[in-house]
Amino acid sequence: MKSYKKTFALTAEFAILAAISMFFILPILWIIASALRPSGPLYTYANPLTLQTFFPVSITFDNFIHIFEHLQFGRALFNSLLVAGSTIVISVLICSMAGFGLAKFTFRGKNLFFIIVLITFMVPFESIVIPLFVLIRRLKIDNTYFALILPAAGNGLAIFLFRQFFSEVPTEILEAARIDGASWTRIYRKIILPLSIPAIVTVIVMVFMFQWNSLFWPLIATHSSRFEVVQVAIASHRATEDTSWANLFSSAIAGSMPPIFLFLFLQKYFVRGISGTGLKG
């Protein structure tokens, strides 16, 4: 009797969850289905809603072939991966060191410095875009990969996450290592970094998403099609006079594959990383 009740409760729970998840999944299914159909009107299969709306009858990859062969979408994917990858490497190094310093050292102006770090990720990007652009022009690195990578490498939120994470590492361990004669660089490399995998993974995902989704800055910082990134390539399929749904949907799907794979691959660390940054009792 009891197990019968339990089964019923479980079934009901799943039914409700499935119904709710439909709202999130169906639009995505619709985009996938539209991308796999021959290019044409957007609403042909959407009204009335039938199974065909979400599952194409005849599947074609022509839209994908078109964006890769004729519209250099592969180049955009490569650029975004390169930019995101380099930013990750640099920012994990720099931000973890900064976070380490803020967590374990005492120096004059430390709190002021920390406040500045906090401010950097609270100021809306639009408000600093003109000075930032002037800066990269003066440095003569506009229209290069550096212009896309460097401004995102020093990430205030990442520094904050690392600092919170390192604060949890007992200072006694570091003191013991010092007494045994380890240099700070050695402690950083051999103790701090291996301990902070969850925080590193969190920062990797965060920085990756930030760079992968950036649209406005790449438009300003670079102007050659050689440097076109994924979001720019996707957005360029829309204009007031004409929108190519087939190109838009197929590039949106192709463009969301890398983050999905990255996230699936790293997700178990990601959740642990967030919960481990200073929120433990």
Add this chain to the structure above:
Amino acid sequence: MRKAFLLGLLLLTTLLSAASLEVLWMGWPKDQVLPLIDEFKKQNPGIEVDIQLVPFGQLFQTIEVRLSSGDGTPDVYIVDGPNTASYAARGFLLPLDDHFSAGEKASWFSSSIAAGSYRGQFYSVPYGTSSAGLFFNKEIFEKYGVPLPEESLEARMTWDEVAELAKKLTIDTDNDGRPDIWGLVIEQIDRPYLLFPLAQSLGAEVLSPDGLSATGYITSPKFVEAATFYWRLFNEWKVSPQGVNDSAIAREYFGTGKAAMLLGNEWNIVRMLKYPAIRFGLSPFPIFAGGTAVTPTGSWHVGINSKTQKQELALKFVKYITGKEAVIQWYKANGVAPARPDVYDALPEVFQHPMWQMFLQEMQTTAVTRPLTPGYSQYELILREAFNAIHYGAEPKKTLEDAAKKIDRELSKYK
């Protein structure tokens, strides 16, 4: 070693950018734009064109940021006609009177030349122009026994007639309480471009003659009357769907038979080819009873950065891209109205079409360009917010008064 490499890379990029012309362009579908650029390169071996296609949603911000750095790049950039005054007033555009003879300027419609001029000086070369009218789906009219509008300029309908038709043709086929066919869809639902002619047809002015104040203009009884009509479409008669803020979606409504009428642009003649099933007609842009006929016009222009270091090259490119051959190619790819009469003559098989003939007539007789003001982008943005609010049900008079105050505040800095 690494330093040398970085230095080399820097040098390389500087060299590369020095050898090519930097063009900032609209993000039209790439497969339409790139063939034109390739053709230019073929005609001018040795000249590199570094073209950046900026999506429409980010275009104006990108231009603002790029120009404000003031270092001469991009060399050539696309200019929305009404922004000419704004860029020219701030010295971002190269004056072109010395570079285009009167004979050359005669290649374009004079209204397009006027739209590209500011205080008597020619600044931006017309790339396209535009017109609009009332498209209607013949099948829907016939199916519900409503006589078809006449497709001639003499039979221009009044807005009240259009509203009556729209009421008849807003139909809930499956009785779920929400119309499945809407009477009227407006292609650019909140853009002054398509909505000004309503007020102008009543005789309203949309901005002071000096282009610097809106109070008393967009708040005039005539303007408010037009805005109230617009409000009724969505809120009282409910013959137009709210929230269709994407022009591509508006076209989908019409193309797939979910709207009986579309107030839209000339490019729909070509856009509707995507929907082979639709049979449609074109009635001229409506007027208010007793009012004058006014149609919107204007489109993209091309400008040269006043600080460019490649002026000769930039001029060559601008003359090519706005020239007859390139515009013919552009029409074939994109379908927007050319701003050059000689293109219409060159493609009689296209432009003899009665719909094109009607648009051509409108462009030459009833077209009114958008107001010339150095603060056009702020002016348009605030008005769009106001129209958007009105279509969702905000009280027209109050909304316009608030908008006028905001606009005046923004424009006061140009006084």
